[in-house]
Amino acid sequence: MKRMEKLLDGDGVERMDLHMRRLGLGDAEQFRQMETGIENDYVVRIFDKLVQEDLLYGAFYENELIGIAGITVYEIQYAILGRLRTRVHDRGKGVARKLFRFLVSQLRQNPHIKWIGYATEESNIPANSIASHLSMDCIAKIYSSKLNRTGSGHFASLDSDTDDWQEIKGCKEKKLLFKQAMEESGMNFFPYAVYYPLPAYPEDISDDYLSGCRMWARNGRFFCLMPEEKGESYFHLKYFWNDIFEQTGLWKKAIRLAEREDRVIWFDMSESMFRSLPEKQWFETTAWHLIGEPLKEEKIDEVDCV
16 A cells, blocks of 8 residues: 555645445445444444435545545535544544535535534534535534433423314325424524434425324424434424423323334423423433535525534
8 A cells, every 4th residue: 555645735634536436235244344433433334225225425535434424415505514424543534524525515516405404412523613615604502412211201201282272184284384383483493303403394294294294283383293313213203482391281291202103202491491490310411513615596694603
């Protein structure tokens, strides 16, 4: 193997002559051999599915795979970067940044894409630092929370009526209610899927998505439960107002349905919701940053995620 150049690029990282390309089934073994330091990595388990149904790209140095990153497109217009992995030996050399730059350059050529971005944990300093190299801003700070036994026990013990929440079944009505809720609440992200928030409500959201989202309404409020499989079986709870913890009937109904289907309730809180949470011990919470670059006519405000 020829000696790696020790020259530095303009960002102070090693200059490596990387070849970027889309990965296929034939790259599975090389990816399995790539040492990432991640135990039981789910990407290894579903690699074949990812390269066939999504977009997964690799960075090669001297024909060796040293990094991967993926693209998932939601509702035709929103491109989410993710599944970033770098070989342990090559960390700190700008591989991840160069991969993301390559993906962004590809996406900018797609006339359908109006927004490019990614979500990362607040504690992931390297992933957060990539944003400045991509000319991206922090769009929202999100508190992704799993309701635990303590929280379930609290809400289940409250004396409240769950029967006055009426189920909404029509896709047109669901679509209108989502739009109205985003406008009324002023929430700066749309909780599209577990691990995948979007910066805004998709105006042309698909009927397939709406059909999979069970919705109940009462007195000008509504909530949704979306079944998702992400390592665990979840009900992704969607609610847009800061009075969420006053809606005891909502929680009792959601908990009852989750227990019936052996699911965990996942809820993405805005900053104001998190501040109004009476007891932090009710949830297992991780702070995330939604980072992105508005494209086309989209107007999205930058926030301070520090």
